[in-house]
Amino acid sequence: MFMKTLAAISGAAMMAMALVSPASAQEPNNTGSGYGAANPETTPTAPAARTTPTRTPRQERQERQRAPAPPTPEENIAAAQAIATSASVACQVSQANFLGLAPDGARSYEAVCATGPGYILMASAPPLAVDCVLLAGQAEIDRARDPLADVGTQCVIPQNLxxxxxxxxxxxxxxxxxxxxxxxxxxxxxxxxxxxxxxxxxxxxxxxxxxxxxxxxxxxxxxTTQNAVCRYSTAAELVATFKTRLAGSEAASCDLTEGRYMGANANGAFWEAKCSAGNGVIVRFDPQYAVQQVYPCETAQRIGGGCRLTIVPEAPAAAPTTQP
Incomplete structure (x- = not known):
């Protein structure tokens, strides 16, 4: 291991030495062989003219292969805008970061748009534009399944997050x-x-x-009644919304503790409300959530299967009649 490391260090040092430009190389001593400080006793009073070192073919190749200057922010914006326009994306690019080159040489960028989501843009054939919001959502889903999932390229510019x-x-x-x-x-x-x-x-x-x-x-x-999940809403928030819809109706006195959507038909939407006093009601709303009718749970057994949040006492059995 030590020999491999030493060889790597030596190779790197040799490469670094090869990359030293002629201007930074030490000048030869004009008074004799070798390099170093001139001997003051033998140094001529007038220095000899210096000759410009000739660049080797290898040095010339290395200079040609040097990476060009990175693009300016304005150049990145212009390039990203061209891709967005070609991809028919409604984005006025206000910022763009160059991400790199694909194996086929296509340039890619992360772009911020003046409005709406940002995009990952690639100058492929055809041009590709991927919405940053969609990328973030898919990454969240994938990581929920597997915290170590490889979620691929993601947007990182703060505005796009x-x-x-x-x-x-x-x-x-x-x-x-x-x-x-x-x-x-x-x-x-x-x-x-x-x-x-x-x-x-x-x-x-x-x-x-x-x-x-x-x-x-x-x-x-x-x-949530259709085998789906809302991650950002709570039961308390549902109750708060339901309460506001009961205001001003005959059910307004119900101190709502639970609520549920039951379904809808041509007559309206039906919701059950459980009240803190132990009673409950079923409320029929119109499409604008104006209360149309209120049914006490005690008499609403035939509406959508009746109340489920409120326990309705069974009606006492009728007293048997006696024969005269």
Whole structure:
């Protein structure tokens, strides 16, 4: 091992010596053979003219092979913009970092856009543009399955890591007015549409599905009844949302402790509310969540299977009638 290390050090030293430019080499002593300081007793009063050392072919090759100066930020932006435009990505590049070359020589960049997500861009044929938010979401999914998973190239520019900023804008486009505090790309629907989860501060969150140029919005309280999971919404946030919808209705006196979505039909959407007093109700809403009707659990057994959160005492058996 020592000999290998020594050989490597020696080889590196020899290479370093070979790369020394002629200007930095020590000048020969004009008074005799060898190198070193001139002997003052034999040094001529007028120094002899110096000759410029001739570069060897090897040195000339090495100079030609030296890497060119790195591109300027402006050059990176221009190159990244050209790729984004060719890839039909709506991105006005405001910053770009050169990432390197692919095996086929295609240049790649990480780009920040003036609005929306950033991208990993590659000048391949055809040009490639990969959304930083989608990359981060897939990496999160992969690491949840395997903490040691190789998640590939990821965006690293701070602005491109701000997933909440990007998805908050999507939520606004979809008509969601909550304060988004968590968000992620979570995959695709069976139709191939991109889906994002939105977590809201203090209220129930949503799934957003990009359908063409529009957004399909699904409340997490509904999503979780369909064998899916919302990571950024809690039961307390669902209750807070449900409470606001009961305000001003005959169910407003219910001090809500639990709630659940039951389903919908042509008459409206049905939700069950459990109250702290031990009673409960089923509420029918219209599409704008205005209360249409309230059914006490005691009389709502035939609505969607009745209440599940509230235990309804069985009605006492009718007293047997006596024959006269």
């Amino acid at each position: 701000d997933v909440v900023r990007v998805i908050s804008a999507y939520a606004s486009e979809a008509g969601i007015a909550c304060a988004v505090d968590q968000a992620a790309s979570i995959g695709k629907s069976s139709e191939g549409n991109l889906i994002y989860e939105v977590g809201c501060n203090g209220v129930d969150g949503y799934w957003l599905e990009k359908v063409g140029t529009d957004w399909k919005v699904s409340e997490c309280a509904i999503v």
